[in-house]
Amino acid sequence: MNDNIIEIKNLEKGFENSKIMALNGIDLEIKKGEFVSIIGPSGSGKSTLLNMIGALDKPDKGSIMVAGNNLTQKKDLSNFRSQEIGFIFQLHNLIPNISVQENVEIPMYGTGRSGKEMRERALKLLDYVGLSEKIKRKPTELSGGERQRVAIARALANEPSIILADEPTGSLDSKTGKMILDRLSDLHSKENVTLIMVTHDMSIASLADRTIKVLDGKVQN
Amino acid sequence: MSFFSLIVKNPFRNKTRTALAIVGIAIGIATIVALGIITDGLKASTEETLKAGGSDFIVVEANVSDMFFSKIDEKYVNEITKIDGVDQAAGVLMAMQSVEDNPYFVIIGIDAKNIQFSDMKITKGKVFSSGDAREIIIGKVASEKMNKTVGDTITLSGDKYTITGIFETGDLQQDGGAFMSLANVQKMESKEDKVTMIYVKIDKGADVEKVTAEVDKKYKSELTTVASLEDLASVDQGLSIIDTASWAISLLAIVIGGIGVINTMIMSVYERTREIGVLKAVGWKNRRILGMILGESIVLTLVAGIVGCVMGIVAIQALMLLGMGGFLKPVYNFDVFARGFAVALIVGLIGGFYPAYRASRLPPTEALRYE
Structure with missing residues (x-):
């Protein structure tokens, strides 16, 4: 039985009329529940690959199957992103004028959950990331590490099968960064979530089950 | 938090910019509301004049641009009295003079025997005498404003007139002016044998439409009848000019x-480009993003609508305090405020659509890369 959650074949993506090839024939398989780190220098194509898996961008060529969805054929990918993917960015990208709790509720709009269900789910997740005391605070009133924990809670809002983290500790000091990584590792081991993390840092990459090196838009063996 | 709460909160992130946009739109709405209140006041006042006393309709000069400028021969008063169905007809000559600090003091000339056409109540003294006795009755508002009462005199075109009575009609324009004999006003205005209009009262049981049709048919090129405000609109261009x-x-x-809303919302969308990218990344559909931005635009303009309505009322009250109260009675109709809000809503929809569409079509990766 095929237990791959992600299957990518000969994936190509170019920018500026294919003058710059960000992805140049990527072949990749990731198993369900696996923790994979993607490393590579700046401009190697690792973030583009992450965006392809998260259906934020479409490839020029090749095929990409994620959680049973053929992303090259699907037109409206918003439902897929909402149900299957949780994004964590280097910068938390929280909405500044609403509370921490409301930020966590944002992905749940349009999913059929009632206001009460959304609230309860947000409170549960904020408790999980250790912020139950600060649910009414605005993101601007939190530290960098706390904001990133809110971003983790937001990524988990719709119980995604895959978490995509693009340098989640990139803007944090080492102590806070370790705390965030511990939380992500815990999430992966306890919830069996597939975790794919882009990083520059080899020591962080070594925490993963498997490390994939991307160079010039290709996976290096 | 509901989606609606988010839409209501978002426009107030940048309070200064939003406040300026609201004030800009509100000024337009305030002008619409204030003009509407004035127009409705004038219409109500004109309607009161039309329905004055027992008159069923009035007759004015045909093809005149403003009813006030109508000038017809007095001989038509007798002729119209003879038409089948007409009970009584009274000629009226209107004039406007500058009296003390009121440049729009309205004087109505009518024979004393026909004064009942004006549906007035003499609150003090008595009606002026017939003929050319230099006597006048003034309205309650004029009496208060000029601080004059029975026995005092008023100078009009160099002649002194003794006040014989104070009246009240309920019509601000008339109560701010005066009545005197038709002969005196004709002489004062050098319009001997002329009247502005003729008040007509029909026989009991007679049909107004039939009688007016008869008058219109008989004097097609010289006279026209006005039985309602709708009729007036076709004769008097003053109201239609204000309406236009x-x-x-x-x-x-x-x-x-x-344009103001487009500018404000485009700025808002630019500043939130990354955020819109995140919303797409967490699974928001394009139409939800479109709805959010469009909703924010409508919230902005509806607040401007409320502010504009209040500003419009305040402006009218200020005009009243500045002396317009003597000849303008504001009428606060629901329709005027509904029009103000309808304009606000249209501005919100038109101004918000382009920024909302742009935001909804932003490619998520591009939005997330935006610095």
């Missing part, structure tokens, strides 16, 4: 307000 001006300002408010 009001609509033109509405259109201008939509255009200027719309």
Whole structure:
């Protein structure tokens, strides 16, 4: 039985009329529940690959199957992103004028959950990331590490099968960064979530089950 | 938090910019509301004049641009009295003079025996005498404003007139002016044998439409009848000019307000480009993003609508305090405020659509890369 959650074949993506090839024939398989780190220098194509898996961008060529969805054929990918993917960015990208709790509720709009269900789910997740005391605070009133924990809670809002983290500790000091990584590792081991993390840092990459090196838009063996 | 709460909160992130946009749109709405209140006041006042006393309709000069400028021969009063169905007819000559600090003091000339056409109540003294006795009765508002009462005199065109009575009609324009004998006003205005209009009262049981049709048919090129405000609109261009001006300002408010809203919302979308990218990344559909931005735009303009309505009322009250109260009675109709809000809503929809569409079509990766 095929237990791959992600299957990518000969994936190509170019920018500026294919003058710059960000992805140049990527072949990749990731198993369900696996923790994979993607490393590579700046401009190697690792973030583009992450965006392809998260259906934020479409490839020029090749095929990409994620959680049973053929992303090259699907037109409206918003439902897929909402149900299957949780994004964590280097910068938390929280909405500044609403509370921490409301930020966590944002992905749940349009999913059929009632206001009460959304609230309860947000409170549960904020408790999980250790912020139950600060649910009414605005993101601007939190530290960098706390904001990133809110971003983790937001990524988990719709119980995604895959978490995509693009340098989640990139803007944090080492102590806070370790705390965030511990939380992500815990999430992966306890919830069996597939975790794919882009990083520059080899020591962080070594925490993963498997490390994939991307160079010039290709996976290096 | 509901989606609606988010839409209501978002426009107030940048309070200064939002406040300026609201004030800009509100000025347009305030103008629409204030003009509407004035127009409705004038219409109500004119309607009161039309329905004055027992008159069923009035007769004015045909093809005149403003009823006030109508000038017809007095001989028509007798002729109209003879038409089948007409009970009584009374000629009236209107004049406007500058009296003390009121430049629009309205004087109505009517024979003392026909004074009942004006549906007035003499609150003090008595009606002026017939003929050319230099006597006058003034309205309650005029009496208070000029601080004059029975026995005092008023100078009109160099002649002194003794006040014999104070009256009240309930019509602000009339109560701010005066009545005197038709002969005196004709002489004062050098319009001997002329009247502005003829008040006509029909026989009991007679049909107004039939009688007016008869008058219109008989004096097609010289006279026209006015039985309602609708009739008046076709005769008197004054009200229609204000109406047209009001609509033109509405259109201008939509255009200027719309540009203001587009500018504000485009700035807002630019500043939140990354955020919109995140919303797409967490699974928001394009139409939800479109709805959010469009909703924010409508919230902005509806707040401007409320502010504009309040500003319009305040402006009218200020005009009243500045002396317009003597000849303008504001009428606060629901329709005027509904028009103000309709304009606000249109501005919100038109001004918000382009920024909302742009935001909804932003490619998520591009939005997330935005610095």
